Amino acid sequence: MxxxxxxxxxxxxxxxxxxxxxxxxxxxxxxxxxxxxxxxxxxxxxxxxxxxxxxxxxxxxxxxxxxxxxxxxxxxxxxxxxxxxxxxxxxxxxxxxxxxxxxxxxxxxxxxxxxxxxxxxxxxxxxxxxxxxxxxxxxxxxxxxxxxxxxxxxxxxxxxxxxxxxxxxxxxxxxxxxxxxxxxxYMSVNKYYFASNNAETKGTDLPMAVADPVYVRRKVDPTTRMVRSLIDGPTTWLDPVVRSSFPTGTALRKGAGPLTPDDRGRLTVPLNDSAAEVGTGRCEEMAAQLLFTLRGVSPAVEEVELRADGGQLCLLTQDGAETVATRGALNQPDYLYFVDEERRLVRIAAGTSDTAAEPVPGALGEGEKALRSVAVARDERTAAGVALDGKALFVSSLVTGSSLGDPVLSSAGKSEQDRLTTPSWDSQGGLWVADRNPAKPGLYLLEKGAGEPLEVRTPGLDGRVRAVRVAADGVRIALVVEQGDRLSLQVGRIERSGPADGADERPAVTVLELREATPELEQVTAMSWAGDSRLVVVGREQGGVEQMKYVDIDGSTPDVPLPAALTGVKAVTASEDETAPLVAYSVDGIVRLPSGAQWQKVTAGTAPVYPG
Incomplete structure (x- = not known):
């Protein structure tokens, strides 16, 4: 034997x-x-x-x-x-x-x-x-x-x-x-930290939470294990761009666990003396990290009580956590935007069954410049549009009477496919776009959507950027990269460093440690963020047919239903708010996928986007 x-x-x-x-x-x-x-x-x-x-x-x-x-x-x-x-x-x-x-x-x-x-x-x-x-x-x-x-x-x-x-x-x-x-x-769970390499979210003074996906054993006290993992700190890949409000040396009190919520949904978390001296504001940030994290593993937790040195440090509810910090999934879009048959930027109220679109206020909705692709800032007050020939990028306020002005970036690529990509906005009002010109390819950032474009450093990038999407947190970026005949989806970390005191140089922005999120796909043709750590991707395997699927940024496949099949997809958009329906541009025009339903035609048009 x-x-x-x-x-x-x-x-x-x-x-x-x-x-x-x-x-x-x-x-x-x-x-x-x-x-x-x-x-x-x-x-x-x-x-x-x-x-x-x-x-x-x-x-x-x-x-x-x-x-x-x-x-x-x-x-x-x-x-x-x-x-x-x-x-x-x-x-x-x-x-x-x-x-x-x-x-x-x-x-x-x-x-x-x-x-x-x-x-x-x-x-x-x-x-x-x-x-x-x-x-x-x-x-x-x-x-x-x-x-x-x-x-x-x-x-x-x-x-x-x-x-x-x-x-x-x-x-x-x-x-x-x-x-x-x-x-x-095992199951995938997001633990949350705060973006450390940028300012607070535009229009608010709340810190932006960043998802850090990890895997824990499903039935082996996942609540306690996720609390310990969160307190231990972020993964090595994310660590350079986030911070934790838990003081160095913080741990669960010796002998604590298993942690379970009481019949009122309150989870008591006893910490060691390293956390005993934190103030209320910092303690509430710690509790917000816990509540954001535990939402994915223990939905019964309605509030968190942090204790140390025999006393209560603070108490925070799920609703209270959203007044302490924000995250991408909490930002519900007001509108869905796309380019209509007259090549104008138009919109439909998000979360409705409306099919009639209206032009946005301002120059981009008036048809002053025929558009190929668009991006709308996350506060929905400003938009960017790439001209129909792909040569020029324009930015304009979504206010009646606003003017278009000169292009903020131009490409000298010889063909339409070798010019500017669809742009993307981060939560600080920065506008990202790639120039696909083979003679001078590059990734660019326009801070506040204006000024001199800053060329973003991309060490380790092997290939040419074909599409760009920045996460709501502003510290992670998804790129479709062309390498020979292959189009792959890669996710990188955005690091920012200011100039030395008295120096005239501009701050440096670098995308580091790009990692492939869909190694099994040979051709990625469209993608969009679809959650705090999730993307929706359209592509095909070698010798396979086109498919639409969800992937997590670490390259794993989430345990969620696949989107209903759709043929001829040319663009796709989703919101970090997972309740917003998936929207695509296909051979049928603009279509959307309400929860639990099949794809429904909305109207004619191209280039659909949610804010971001």
């Missing part, structure tokens, strides 16, 4: 004992192993009801090496909080050094295991090679990243001389599992 190959993946069924009354499922991976004949694959555990918890079976007496390896792999997919059952498959020494929280490796079909020397079972030592195809990793910070390539790790077993039982005495750090088990075990 030791020479057989073990595989966790899709195959035959796994035997389970289910206790419906207590909501427990026992994984009996090793118990399902036959003692003779060929080994059958053991399929990954199916998705269970949210109230059902899955636990693994401990090793049985006189389990073979193959059964020990199989049982250990099965135990990694259980809801055991500290992997206590998995540790029973290890020697005492291996259990002390194994750190499952260091990483999670996600494979396409679960790990296979092959005995390297089947004939060594009689020697009291054996090794198995775990194999598979990597699709993602989750690191010690709980940050997700797409991955690819073969997976190969060694597991070594030894036979105890006293009791004759096989156990694993050398095991790779972290855990490994198949994609279906990962989707059952």
């Amino acid at each position: 030791g020479g057989e190959r073990v595989r966790r993946g899709r195959g035959s069924s796994v035997r389970r004992a289910a206790y419906a009354a207590t909501g427990v499922v026992l994984l009996a991976g090793c118990a399902s192993m036959p003692d003779n004949g060929g080994l059958r694959g053991v399929e990954s555990t199916p998705r269970q009801d949210a109230q059902v918890r899955v636990f693994a079976m401990p090793p049985r007496e006189d389990a073979t090496p193959t059964q020990i390896v199989q049982g250990f792999l099965e135990a990694l997919t259980s809801d055991d909080p500290e992997y206590r059952t998995a540790r029973q498959y290890l020697t005492r020494e291996a259990s002390k050094t194994w750190q499952p929280e260091l990483s999670t490796t996600v494979l396409a079909n679960g790990p296979g295991a092959h005995a390297d020397r089947p004939d060594r079972e009689d020697t009291g030592a054996m090794s198995y090679t775990l194999t598979g195809t990597r699709v993602a990793t989750v690191d010690a910070e709980q940050a997700y990243a797409p991955d690819s390539g073969p997976y190969s790790k060694i597991v070594h077993l030894a036979k105890d001389e006293k009791n004759g039982q096989w156990r694993i005495d050398a095991v790779p750090q972290g855990v490994v599992m198949g994609r279906s088990d990962f989707q059952r075990n």
Whole structure:
């Protein structure tokens, strides 16, 4: 039996004992192993009801090496909080050094295991090679990243001389599992920090919250784990552009947890003495971070009470959090904008079933300049439009009688496709646009939508920017990048640095650490932000057909329904406010997708956009 190959993946069924009354499922991976004949694959555990918890079976007496390896792999997919059952498959020494929280490796079909020397079972030592195809990793910070390539790790077993039982005495750090088990075990949650490298949101003095998506185990006290993760600080990728209101050294009070809201929806969070001296304003920012974060993992939390040194620091409700800080998803658009058949900027009230559009006030709505694409500032007081030939970018107030003036940026590209992209506004009133001119490609920022365009530095950018969308927080940017015949979606971090004292240079703006959000798509043809950390993307895989899907900025696929199919999509727009319907420009003109419905035609037109 030791020479057989073990595989966790899709195959035959796994035997389970289910206790419906207590909501427990026992994984009996090793118990399902036959003692003779060929080994059958053991399929990954199916998705269970949210109230059902899955636990693994401990090793049985006189389990073979193959059964020990199989049982250990099965135990990694259980809801055991500290992997206590998995540790029973290890020697005492291996259990002390194994750190499952260091990483999670996600494979396409679960790990296979092959005995390297089947004939060594009689020697009291054996090794198995775990194999598979990597699709993602989750690191010690709980940050997700797409991955690819073969997976190969060694597991070594030894036979105890006293009791004759096989156990694993050398095991790779972290855990490994198949994609279906990962989707059952883990969920993506946004934790929130505040933008630190820019001013407050235009028109308000509230700090702007920035989403930092991480993955936590669904049924292993996710509330407490997210509170700890939030207090520990942002992920390395986001850290340079955000701040946390939790003082350095803050942690949950020793022995605190699990944290659960009371019957009034109040969650009490006891902190150590590092937070004891914070003032009310800072404490309320801390509570707002918690409330924004917990909304995605524990909807029952209606208010947060922070305590330290035996007393209350502050108390904040969900509604109160929105008076302390803001975030993109809280900004509900007043209008949907697009270009009509007369090439004017027009609008329809957002959140309505209206189909009749009206020209916007001012020059852009009067048809003074034929438009190809547009962008409206987030306060909906100013708009930018690219001329029909793509050569010039104009900015105008949305006020009756406003003039158009001279272009704020021009392109010398020889063809329309090699000129200016659709522009995009950040929350501070900055206007972003890319020039696709092959002779001089560049990404530009016009602070406050005016003045001399500032060329944005893009170290590490391999290719030419074909589309630009800035997040509401102003510290993250999504780019469609052309690399040869491929169009990929990449997300970068925006860093700003001011000139030295007395220097005449302008502040430097840099997009850093671009990372691919849709590695499986070969051609991304349209995209838009669709939430605090989510984008909607139109594209196709190699040899595939066009599809529309949601992706998170870390490259993972959110657990939400796909948009209804739509053919011939040329542009798409969504709002960070997830209640606003998705809108697209297709062969049918301007169409929208109300929640729970099919695509509906609105009217003729092109280039739809929500503010931003």
